[in-house]
Amino acid sequence: MAPPVRYCIPGERLCNLEEGSPGSGTYTRHGYIFSSLAGCLTKSSENGVSSINSRFAKVHILYVGSTPLKNSFRGTIRKEDVRATEKDKVEIYKSFRPGDIVLAKVISLLTTAKNELGVVVAHSESGVQMFPISWYEMQCPKTHTKEFRKVARVQPEFLQT
Numbered sequence: 001m002a003p004p005v006r007y008c009i010p011g012e013r014l015c016n017l018e019e020g021s022p023g024s025g026t027y028t029r030h031g032y033i034f035s036s037l038a039g040c041l042t043k044s045s046e047n048g049v050s051s052i053n054s055r056f057a058k059v060h061i062l063y064v065g066s067t068p069l070k071n072s073f074r075g076t077i078r079k080e081d082v083r084a085t086e087k088d089k090v091e092i093y094k095s096f097r098p099g100d101i102v103l104a105k106v107i108s109l110l111t112t113a114k115n116e117l118g119v120v121v122a123h124s125e126s127g128v129q130m131f132p133i134s135w136y137e138m139q140c141p142k143t144h145t146k147e148f149r150k151v152a153r154v155q156p157e158f159l160q161t
Helices: none
Strands: 013-016 026-029 032-035 049-052 056-064 067-078 101-103 118-121 137-139 146-148
Touching (some): 056 101
16 A cells, blocks of 8 residues: 655755755755645655664665675664764764765664774755865755765775776
């Protein structure tokens, strides 16, 4: 049975930023995502980070090594497992956002507590793919808005040639 269709109108609050990431036809204000158009709401969160809170980020595991997974698996990155140092200063919302693609290592949970692990793909609130400007920030090329992230220092063996 298909899930029920949800209709929305301009200005309607859809969810908070911890529950999803804004797409086309939406805007953000005060930590919430709002509709800017009338129509049917579609949610797609089968890639990367699915949700965050102050203690952890929930993610969809897409690959193990270079092998794509046939079935969907979920993982959790705890606040303590984001960085190798300064663990007490970590703020999840400054490291990950819903929709980010993250390179992580499976322990019993997931960890990004190595320099080469962290966000490898992120999209801004305007839906544009951002680029890293430091190990702590990414920037939207369209709006020049900067957002905090725990950026991965990707090693050559993970780069496609």
